[in-house]
Amino acid sequence: MKQKEYYIRNIQYLIRTAEEKDAKRLPAIRLQIDGETENMDRERGEAYIDEAGFKHIIKNDAESLNNLFLTAEVDGEIVGFSRCEGNMLKRTSHQVDFGVCVLKEYWGYAIGQNLLKESIHWAEFNKIKKIKLSVLETNDKAIKLYKKYGFEIEGVLKKDKRLSDGNYYNTVLMGKFID
Structure with missing residues (x-):
């Protein structure tokens, strides 16, 4: 995709x-992101990917x-990223x-929203028929955002995650079918 520039609430950033x-x-x-929120699947340091691992992912993607x-960049520094990952199996390649x-410091500037929008545009252009995701049930802002962009709740994984408070929480499975 071509890089796009955004200016929201006095912050200028690029998505590329x-x-x-x-x-x-x-x-x-x-x-850092994994340590700032429990909305991720991982705790800080788990499933660590080093520089070589990221090089491999970027090259394959x-x-x-x-x-x-995609990355989001403010003043030349990456502040967020997103991935769409598919496969070549005939039954699920669509x-x-x-x-x-x-990064938490950059929440509220529509960075996640714009990464999502660009990913949807990419999927439409590349004739991808479905985007799916999972989100922690307590992440109301994300669920609301995904619904705004046409995602529907397809299921719930009950007591799927145990957070720092010792309690179990559900994971919401969402999908968007692209005509």
Whole structure:
């Protein structure tokens, strides 16, 4: 995708396709984001991806018609990213899994929303028929945003995540079918 510039509430940022050079900064950003919220599947440090791992992901995503890796950048620094990940299996090649994360300092600037919008545009252009995602039941803002963009609740995984308070929470499965 072509990079796009946004200016929201006195913050200017770019959304663009991830490049190999981003792999150097992405491990630290992912670690920070994982430690700032319990909305992610991981706790800080779990399922760690190093620079080489991110280089591999970025390279594979760039070569695949069913994958997209986007970054959001403020003043040359990555503040969030999203991925659409598909596969080449005939029965499921029409769909991708979407995930997004943004540094807490940059919540409220529509960065996640714009990463989602660009991912939807990409999916439409590439004739992807379905985008699916999972979201923690307590993440009301995200669920509201996804519904705004045409996602529907397709199911609930009961007591799927145990958070720091020791309680179990449901994961909401959502999908958007693209005509």
